[in-house]
Amino acid sequence: xxxxxxxxxxxxxxxxxxxxxxxxxxxxxxxxxxxxxxxxxxxxxxxxxxxxxxxxxxxxxxxxxxxxxxxxxxxxxxxxxxxxxxxxxxxxxxxxxxxxxxxxxxxxxxxxxxxxxxxxxxxxxxxxxxxxxxxxxxxxxxxxxxxxxxxxxxxxxxxxxxxxxxxxxxxxxxxxxxxxxxxxxxxxxxxxxxxxxxxxxxxxxxxxxxxxxxxxxxxxxxxxxxxxxxxxxxxxx
Numbered sequence: 001x002x003x004x005x006x007x008x009x010x011x012x013x014x015x016x017x018x019x020x021x022x023x024x025x026x027x028x029x030x031x032x033x034x035x036x037x038x039x040x041x042x043x044x045x046x047x048x049x050x051x052x053x054x055x056x057x058x059x060x061x062x063x064x065x066x067x068x069x070x071x072x073x074x075x076x077x078x079x080x081x082x083x084x085x086x087x088x089x090x091x092x093x094x095x096x097x098x099x100x101x102x103x104x105x106x107x108x109x110x111x112x113x114x115x116x117x118x119x120x121x122x123x124x125x126x127x128x129x130x131x132x133x134x135x136x137x138x139x140x141x142x143x144x145x146x147x148x149x150x151x152x153x154x155x156x157x158x159x160x161x162x163x164x165x166x167x168x169x170x171x172x173x174x175x176x177x178x179x180x181x182x183x184x185x186x187x188x189x190x191x192x193x194x195x196x197x198x199x200x201x202x203x204x205x206x207x208x209x210x211x212x213x214x215x216x217x218x219x220x221x222x223x224x225x226x227x228x229x230x231x232x233x234x235x236x237x
Contacts, residue, residue: 003034014110019150022139029138032057036130039123041114054130059193061133066091068132068145072156085217086161092218097121099155100128107131165224169201169209172231179204181227183220186210199223 003011011033015022025033040053047053069091073084089095100107101124111127113119135144169181180203187198197219201209208230211222 003031007034010110014106017105019147020135025138029134032134032137033131036061036134037110037112037127039111039113039117039127041117042112045114046112054127055193057130057133058126059133060136061129061131064136064141064144065129065132065148068148069152069156071145072149072153076157083161086164086167087156087159089161089164089217089221090156090159092221093122093125093214095159096128097124099152100124102155103151165221165228169224169228172228173203181208181224183223185216201227 008030011030012023012025014020015025015033035052036054036057038051038053040055043051043053066088070084070088073087077084077087079087090099098121107128108119108124111119111124113123117123132144132148135147139147166181166183173180181201182203183199183201185197186200188195189198190196195214196212197214197216198210198212199216199219199222200207201211201220201223209223209225209227211219211224211226213219213222
């Protein structure tokens with residue numbers, strides 16, 4: 001992949017800064033780091049023949065990041081599976097994008113999007129996952145894990161599990177001695193690498209919320225959040 005000189009300098013400066021400290025990057029690896037930060041909207045608008053967006057790297061990086069975070073939680077918190085699962089929600093798009101922005105290391109500035117495309121939390125989170133894949137392919141698992149932990153351990157520790165909307169919704173109905181919420185798959189679309197799930201949450205056969213996400217966990221959490229907002233008379237955040 002051809003990269004212009006200014007872009008090469010930006011990437012090399014970023015990669016050489018703490019905690020990555022990667023100063024000698026060959027052209028092939030540098031191409032992957034660049035690709036990790038290219039959204040498909042940029043390729044549609046400005047891509048040259050042979051250019052690639054970050055979706056394949058994102059597919060791999062999502063798995064690497066989830067493994068690293070799951071292992072970190074396992075060794076850090078002596079809690080049951082349910083609590084650890086709640087903490088894993090830190091990796092969902094809105095939470096991950098918030099954590100990336102809080103680092104204030106200029107990551108978002110490196111993400112290339114089309115001129116009419118906003119850098120949404122979904123895009124920032126996807127670019128970070130793709131960047132994790134580029135790290136993994138360049139440096140291997142041990143070094144990648146060390147970088148992620150150095151970057152993100154504080155944010156993971158600070159993540160509040162009381163934002164587990166499914167748990168909050170269940171407790172709401174338990175207190176009223178009513179039937180518990182049930183989550184039903186309404187639709188699945190997208191590609192195998194980028195699926196989209198739509199779930200509804202029902203109580204006594206009545207739909208009280210709907211949510212969309214890249215996974216069952218994210219979609220059902222979003223459905224529960226919408227239901228709580230409706231029950232509390234508030235708007236979606």
